[in-house]
Amino acid sequence: xxxxxxxxxxxxNLIQIKNLKKHFKIGGGLKGPKTVYAVDGVTFDxxxxxxFGLVGESGCGKTTLGRTLLRLYEPTAGTVTYDGDxxxxxxxxxxxxxMLPFRRKMQIIFQDPSASLDPRMTVGEIIGEALDIHKxxxxxxxxxxxxxxxxxxxxxxxxxxxxxxEFSGGQQQRIGxxxxxxxxxxxxxxxxxxxALDVSIQSQVVNMLEDMQDELGLTYLFIAHDLSVVxxxxxxxxxxxxxxxxxxxxxxEMYADPIHPYTKTLLxxxxxxxxxxxxxxxxxxxxGEIPSPMNPPKGCKFHTRCPFATDVCKQEVPEWREVKDGHxxxxxxx
Ligand SMILES: Nc1ncnc2c1ncn2[C@@H]1O[C@H](COP(=O)(O)OP(=O)(O)OP(=O)(O)O)[C@@H](O)[C@H]1O
Ligand SMILES: [Mg+2]
Numbered sequence: 001x002x003x004x005x006x007x008x009x010x011x012x013n014l015i016q017i018k019n020l021k022k023h024f025k026i027g028g029g030l031k032g033p034k035t036v037y038a039v040d041g042v043t044f045d046x047x048x049x050x051x052f053g054l055v056g057e058s059g060c061g062k063t064t065l066g067r068t069l070l071r072l073y074e075p076t077a078g079t080v081t082y083d084g085d086x087x088x089x090x091x092x093x094x095x096x097x098x099m100l101p102f103r104r105k106m107q108i109i110f111q112d113p114s115a116s117l118d119p120r121m122t123v124g125e126i127i128g129e130a131l132d133i134h135k136x137x138x139x140x141x142x143x144x145x146x147x148x149x150x151x152x153x154x155x156x157x158x159x160x161x162x163x164x165x166e167f168s169g170g171q172q173q174r175i176g177x178x179x180x181x182x183x184x185x186x187x188x189x190x191x192x193x194x195x196a197l198d199v200s201i202q203s204q205v206v207n208m209l210e211d212m213q214d215e216l217g218l219t220y221l222f223i224a225h226d227l228s229v230v231x232x233x234x235x236x237x238x239x240x241x242x243x244x245x246x247x248x249x250x251x252x253e254m255y256a257d258p259i260h261p262y263t264k265t266l267l268x269x270x271x272x273x274x275x276x277x278x279x280x281x282x283x284x285x286x287x288g289e290i291p292s293p294m295n296p297p298k299g300c301k302f303h304t305r306c307p308f309a310t311d312v313c314k315q316e317v318p319e320w321r322e323v324k325d326g327h328x329x330x331x332x333x334x
Pocket of ligand 2: 062064192
């Protein structure tokens, strides 16, 4: 990853996301349906060939953002461009393209491998279905291609006739990865691909994803709670809080010099391997619970938990701005 850091940093954008929103309408209680502001105006780019790490507490909207930019969820507002092609524009909805050709280029690996594989289909059928949808390898090399994919993810051709429940969690995630790879994608949303796995096999799966990236020139959006996971694999990192991105920057810079108070809090919770340094490290404990995305605070959404909040933070939404070259922050105190 380090070797081609420079090219990536100077590289062109594969995906451009502007003011993307996904609001869910739920229920119909006494006061009518409620709105969940799951993703609430997010702007960032993903560069060709990079790993963009996306982190934040549970429920902050990471999965929703990943699915909305793929249009697996239809966005509520904003624009998404893929390699120069507009795939969603809120102002031109009638002309938004059919997604099938893009589905081949943009894949997803799911958070929960067991739930993402159809229990009634064999592994061969699962991978074969991805080939069939996109009319790839339809001839006599179809079986070879399935075996080759199984081999690539560390399984073998005998696994082809078995069902998902016959595999361990790590193997199920490998099947999910083979399914994503089958269609020769350029971009993969990796939605917490290792968080459901046993610690002992997490690094195997991460290493495999990194090797595949080098080999195939893939671009990743890598979602994680755990900053220690994304630290090693991400070129750039975006931090989300309650539906918004609050900070984005180069991975090394984000660790060495985080700017947003929320990023500082997240980083203070990451253990340092040296026990002495770890004991002496100052932890910042956030006051209060994460507010509900159905009723987010006005102004800066973080103000209810921020130790530095002032009056302006309670009233005005902070602007998302570039404070250093390539380093973006939304905070009134910066
Ligand atoms: N289909 C849906 N309908 C209604 N609300 C939803 C839906 N999907 C997600 N939400 C809500 O949107 C918010 C963001 O959820 P999301 O799954 O994107 O969070 P996340 O950051 O991926 O969390 P985790 O780290 O736990 O996976 C949550 O409040 C969630 O309850
Ligand atoms: Mg999620």
